[in-house]
Amino acid sequence: xxxxxxxxxxxxxxxxxxxxxxxxxxxxxxxxxxxxxxxxxxxxxxxxxxxxxxxxxxxxxxxxxxxxxxxxxxxxxxxxxxxxxxxxxxxxxxxxxxxxxxxxxxxxxxxxxxxxxxxxxxxxxxxxxxxxxxxxxxxxxxxxxxxxxxxxxxxxxxxxxxxxxxxxxxxxxxxxxxxxxxxxxxxxxxxxxxxxxxxxxxxxxxxxxxxxxxxxxxxxxxxxxxxxxxxxxxxxxxxxxxxxxxxxxxxxxxxxxxxxxxxxxxxxxxxxxxxxxxxxxxxxxxxxxxxxxxxxxxxxxxxxxxxxxxxxxxxxxxxxxxxxxxxxxxxxxxxxxxxxxxxxxxxxxxxxxxxxxxxxxxxxxxxxxxxxxxxxxxxxxxx
Numbered sequence: 001x002x003x004x005x006x007x008x009x010x011x012x013x014x015x016x017x018x019x020x021x022x023x024x025x026x027x028x029x030x031x032x033x034x035x036x037x038x039x040x041x042x043x044x045x046x047x048x049x050x051x052x053x054x055x056x057x058x059x060x061x062x063x064x065x066x067x068x069x070x071x072x073x074x075x076x077x078x079x080x081x082x083x084x085x086x087x088x089x090x091x092x093x094x095x096x097x098x099x100x101x102x103x104x105x106x107x108x109x110x111x112x113x114x115x116x117x118x119x120x121x122x123x124x125x126x127x128x129x130x131x132x133x134x135x136x137x138x139x140x141x142x143x144x145x146x147x148x149x150x151x152x153x154x155x156x157x158x159x160x161x162x163x164x165x166x167x168x169x170x171x172x173x174x175x176x177x178x179x180x181x182x183x184x185x186x187x188x189x190x191x192x193x194x195x196x197x198x199x200x201x202x203x204x205x206x207x208x209x210x211x212x213x214x215x216x217x218x219x220x221x222x223x224x225x226x227x228x229x230x231x232x233x234x235x236x237x238x239x240x241x242x243x244x245x246x247x248x249x250x251x252x253x254x255x256x257x258x259x260x261x262x263x264x265x266x267x268x269x270x271x272x273x274x275x276x277x278x279x280x281x282x283x284x285x286x287x288x289x290x291x292x293x294x295x296x297x298x299x300x301x302x303x304x305x306x307x308x309x310x311x312x313x314x315x316x317x318x319x320x321x322x323x324x325x326x327x328x329x330x331x332x333x334x335x336x337x338x339x340x341x342x343x344x345x346x347x348x349x350x351x352x353x354x355x356x357x358x359x360x361x362x363x364x365x366x367x368x369x370x371x372x373x374x375x376x377x378x379x380x381x382x383x
Contacts, residue, residue, distance in 0.1 A: 034095060037102035044105055045071045050120055166223070170250050173227035177254060180209035192268045204240050207232055227251045231258060256282065256291040274359060275303050300325040302356055310347065311355045312336050324350055 020038070027035045035041075045067050052063040082101065086093055178185060184202055188195065195203070202209075211229045219225065230251035233239035239255075247255075263278035273281070279292075279301065286292035302308055306318040313336035320329035327350035335341050347354040 035098045037098040040102040040105040169223050173224050177228045177231050179213050181206045189267050227254050231255050275306055300328050302328050307360045308356045309358050309360045311357050312353055315360050
């Protein structure tokens with residue numbers, strides 16, 4: 001029984017760290033930057049709640065909601081006044097700025113007499129309450145932390161429209177379909193001679209070898225295993241290793257994605273196929289079926305990472321898809337004369353003056369371009 005009680009206590013503490021980690025992840029996903037001011041912002045929110053309850057006499061739940069709103073507004077203010085002006089600069093600059101914000105907030109709080117340097121406890125309504133189940137005693141605070149974490153995860157999943165179990169199975173199959181030839185794939189990508197007989201045999205057998213490995217590891221999901229086993233089969237019977245024509249839906253989807261990625265991936269013996277040509281080839285091979293159509297809609301005619309030329313004369317990199325497959329968002333890296341620029345602008349290519357007029361080559365400037373130049377935009381240029 002003591003073990004169970006310690007386990008619940010450990011889960012409660014783990015949920016607290018999990019919520020902190022979730023905050024880091026959400027901030028990074030939204031801004032592509034790690035915020036080192038998160039701890040100080042959490043502290044500021046706690047002091048805000050404490051002030052509302054002890055000074056203004058707000059009830060606990062009203063103080064919680066008011067603190068959330070206040071911190072949301074404060075976050076918007078910091079982003080607009082401090083963060084946004086330096087977007088487009090190297091990521092290191094933004095990281096150092098968040099460290100500075102943290103030091104400023106910590107210093108301001110510690111300057112408050114009789115408050116900032118003392119330890120305080122929020123007067124929560126469930127303080128010192130516990131739930132007794134026989135010999136097991138569980139703190140109400142621990143149950144609240146665990147429950148709140150679960151609710152937050154569910155709400156986040158709904159907001160992000162996480163896919164159903166079937167798509168999760170497809171993802172697992174995609175991550176494991178080449179399980180038995182991971183090292184061989186690396187060798188062949190750098191190989192400057194045609195495929196050897198031994199390599200050809202390994203390639204031919206790898207779907208079945210991957211299934212055997214997964215089964216050895218305890219995987220029993222039939223849809224997962226079937227997708228891996230059939231991802232190189234073809235409806236006309238020309239695929240391998242079994243030459244079957246009755247393929248599962250997941251295997252068909254996996255095959256289309258695998259073929260598309262193989263076409264646009266370079267090797268020593270051959271250059272990568274341009275995404276536009278790869279899409280056309282895939283569409284022809286699939287006879288305009290729903291899977292190739294989905295690839296086109298999801299990736300667009302100009303997928304993220306494509307290097308393009310705009311009607312304005314600027315060269316840029318596609319960084320974001322839109323509802324229009326032919327008009328993605330492009331981050332320019334040159335001026336209208338083709339000269340490199342220090343400040344990256346984001347263009348909506350549905351605007352006539354920034355329309356994509358074709359793909360560009362791959363000059364040395366693109367290879368040396370730091371990622372933060374593409375994802376740290378200064379503003380949107382629309383006309």
